[in-house]
Amino acid sequence: MTISPTAPAVSTRALRKSFGEHVVLDDVDLTVAQGTVFSLLGPNGAGKTTMVRILSTLIPADAGECRVGGHDVAADPDAVRALIGVTGQFSAVDNFLTGAENLRLMADLRHLGRDAGRRRIAELLERFDLTDAASKPLPTYSGGMRRRLDLAMTLVGNPAVIFLDEPTTGLDPRSRRTMWQIIRELVHDGVTIFLTTQYLEEADQLADRIAVLDQGRIVAEGTPAELKRRIPGGHIQLQFAGPHALSAAAGLLPGASPDSDQLTLQVPADGSVASLRRVLDELDHACVDVEQLSIHTPDLDDVFFAVTGHTTTGSTVRQEEEALQR
Amino acid sequence: MTSVTFTAADSATMLRRNLKHQLRYPSLTLMLAGLPIVFLLLFVYVFGGQLGSGLGGNGAPHGDRSAYLTYVVPGILIVTVASAALGTAISVASDMTEGIIDRFRTMAITRAAVLTGHVVGSLLQTLVVLVLVTAVALALGFRPTANALEWLAAAGVLLLFAFALIWLSAALGLAAKSVETASNTPMFLTLLPFLSSGFVPTDTMPAGLRQFAAYQPFTPVTQTVRGLLAGGPVGTHAAAAVAWSLGITLASYLWALHLYNHRRAADPK
Numbered sequence: 001m002t003i004s005p006t007a008p009a010v011s012t013r014a015l016r017k018s019f020g021e022h023v024v025l026d027d028v029d030l031t032v033a034q035g036t037v038f039s040l041l042g043p044n045g046a047g048k049t050t051m052v053r054i055l056s057t058l059i060p061a062d063a064g065e066c067r068v069g070g071h072d073v074a075a076d077p078d079a080v081r082a083l084i085g086v087t088g089q090f091s092a093v094d095n096f097l098t099g100a101e102n103l104r105l106m107a108d109l110r111h112l113g114r115d116a117g118r119r120r121i122a123e124l125l126e127r128f129d130l131t132d133a134a135s136k137p138l139p140t141y142s143g144g145m146r147r148r149l150d151l152a153m154t155l156v157g158n159p160a161v162i163f164l165d166e167p168t169t170g171l172d173p174r175s176r177r178t179m180w181q182i183i184r185e186l187v188h189d190g191v192t193i194f195l196t197t198q199y200l201e202e203a204d205q206l207a208d209r210i211a212v213l214d215q216g217r218i219v220a221e222g223t224p225a226e227l228k229r230r231i232p233g234g235h236i237q238l239q240f241a242g243p244h245a246l247s248a249a250a251g252l253l254p255g256a257s258p259d260s261d262q263l264t265l266q267v268p269a270d271g272s273v274a275s276l277r278r279v280l281d282e283l284d285h286a287c288v289d290v291e292q293l294s295i296h297t298p299d300l301d302d303v304f305f306a307v308t309g310h311t312t313t314g315s316t317v318r319q320e321e322e323a324l325q326r
Numbered sequence: 327m328t329s330v331t332f333t334a335a336d337s338a339t340m341l342r343r344n345l346k347h348q349l350r351y352p353s354l355t356l357m358l359a360g361l362p363i364v365f366l367l368l369f370v371y372v373f374g375g376q377l378g379s380g381l382g383g384n385g386a387p388h389g390d391r392s393a394y395l396t397y398v399v400p401g402i403l404i405v406t407v408a409s410a411a412l413g414t415a416i417s418v419a420s421d422m423t424e425g426i427i428d429r430f431r432t433m434a435i436t437r438a439a440v441l442t443g444h445v446v447g448s449l450l451q452t453l454v455v456l457v458l459v460t461a462v463a464l465a466l467g468f469r470p471t472a473n474a475l476e477w478l479a480a481a482g483v484l485l486l487f488a489f490a491l492i493w494l495s496a497a498l499g500l501a502a503k504s505v506e507t508a509s510n511t512p513m514f515l516t517l518l519p520f521l522s523s524g525f526v527p528t529d530t531m532p533a534g535l536r537q538f539a540a541y542q543p544f545t546p547v548t549q550t551v552r553g554l555l556a557g558g559p560v561g562t563h564a565a566a567a568v569a570w571s572l573g574i575t576l577a578s579y580l581w582a583l584h585l586y587n588h589r590r591a592a593d594p595k
């Protein structure tokens with residue numbers, strides 16, 4: 001099964017989904033071009049996983065249209081299933097089998113045939129650095145290994161569109177880097193990736209386009225550069241012992257915004273060592289003492305605040321309050 | 327490949343998956359064989375002397391412990407079938423809690439293949455357990471009069487009934503909200519053989535219970551197996567046994583498939 005070259009890899013129009021009274025997706029319109037990485041960015045409870053579950057034929061939408069590879073998800077789910085692969089944050093591996101047996105299971109279900117299946121399994125084990133663990137039972141696998149096996153199982157059938165639902169949530173930084181590298185290689189092979197994440201950095205690293213999802217609505221969409229232009233840049237926060245030091249420092253650093261109650265000064269900076277050194281040199285030179293220093297780089301919270309006027313934690317709290325009222 | 331061969335290939339793949347699970351964790355199979363073997367020893371050595379002396383009439387052999395052994399083995403074989411079917415509910419329910427089921431549902435796989443794998447796997451498991459229990463019965467001195475053809479026919483009737491109970495148990499496993507519930511709801515299946523002609527002739531029971539015992543599906547199956555192995559009337563019992571088995575299979579299959587297709591995918595956190 002292939003995608004017609006003109007169809008978008010994924011598209012939704014006026015997509016709606018509620019669980020009871022709770023609206024999870026509210027008129028979502030999306031288009032993902034073939035061969036690109038599209039990232040759906042949002043906090044817990046924004047509706048990201050629901051979106052993936054609808055697009056991967058697991059649950060039906062209430063209203064609206066979804067197409068994957070030009071096939072209608074509701075009308076022709078089997079055509080969609082033949083095109084896609086899904087790896088979620090909850091592992092979808094068979095815990096009673098070994099790593100190799102899990103891959104064999106996928107090869108059989110994709111009807112690859114004995115020899116082609118064996119070649120594909122060996123290749124994936126090698127690529128995901130699982131060859132040594134291939135015949136070990138899954139309970140001996142680490143979190144990162146399980147996630148790699150999970151993704152390898154998704155890739156057995158060479159899917160044209162891959163849904164990755166928070167693929168690095170819960171992984172240590174090193175496993176996260178490995179996962180990012182694997183995702184980059186997939187894109188290089190021409191696969192379309194639909195990635196959900198709650199980390200701005202991850203979307204920034206991997207995605208061609210990012211859509212920010214908040215309480216079931218797309219509140220911003222664009223390239224990472226476009227989105228970052230909408231958020232206030234990073235800054236250095238300096239804490240002073242008294243108001244004199246604060247005003248002295250504010251006079252030295254143009255563009256800085258002082259807070260005389262907290263005795264802090266926010267200095268715009270891009271997070272580089274050079275910019276930090278410039279600020280510290282300036283203060284040293286004038287003999288201004290700094291009590292504490294922290295570096296703040298823009299994160300999902302800043303994006304959220306910039307596009308919605310509230311923070312991610314605020315939206316979670318509000319949802320919990322709504323849930324309690326019900 | 328056509329869709330029929332895909333269905334067969336997918337079901338065979340799922341069967342291999344289930345057999346691997348069984349081989350890797352043989353404790354469930356051993357537990358399923360343990361219950362009927364304990365019942366067999368209990369009924370023959372504890373109750374058998376007394377129950378054997380009460381047997382008589384209706385063509386049943388008269389007399390002692392060994393007569394009771396001959397009488398009770400078909401009942402024990404039915405308990406074996408029922409207890410092995412329990413395993414299906416547990417394995418189906420625990421499988422449904424695994425993330426891999428959601429993966430299967432996002433793949434172009436024949437819908438029924440997951441269930442078919444479980445059911446055929448359980449049927450083979452039942453066959454193994456039946457052989458074990460029969461071997462113990464033979465070791466205790468069970469000497470059936472059946473010829474090879476009658477042995478085959480008895481095995482066929484038992485497996486047909488097992489097929490029906492396994493589909494029923496699979497449906498109960500799917501309907502259960504948790505694995506714990508799934509291990510409890512099919513318990514009545516192991517109780518029903520006691521309310522049949524499995525352990526004592528139904529005409530010794532009080533009115534009401536006697537009618538229930540005479541007409542519930544376990545009795546014709548028991549009587550058919552008893553007739554085939556130890557001699558006795560088979561005809562109408564066999565027809566009823568086959569009819570019950572096919573009826574339960576069909577209804578349970580449709581119920582199980584409906585539950586699997588309409589099962590709400592596991593809730594995302």
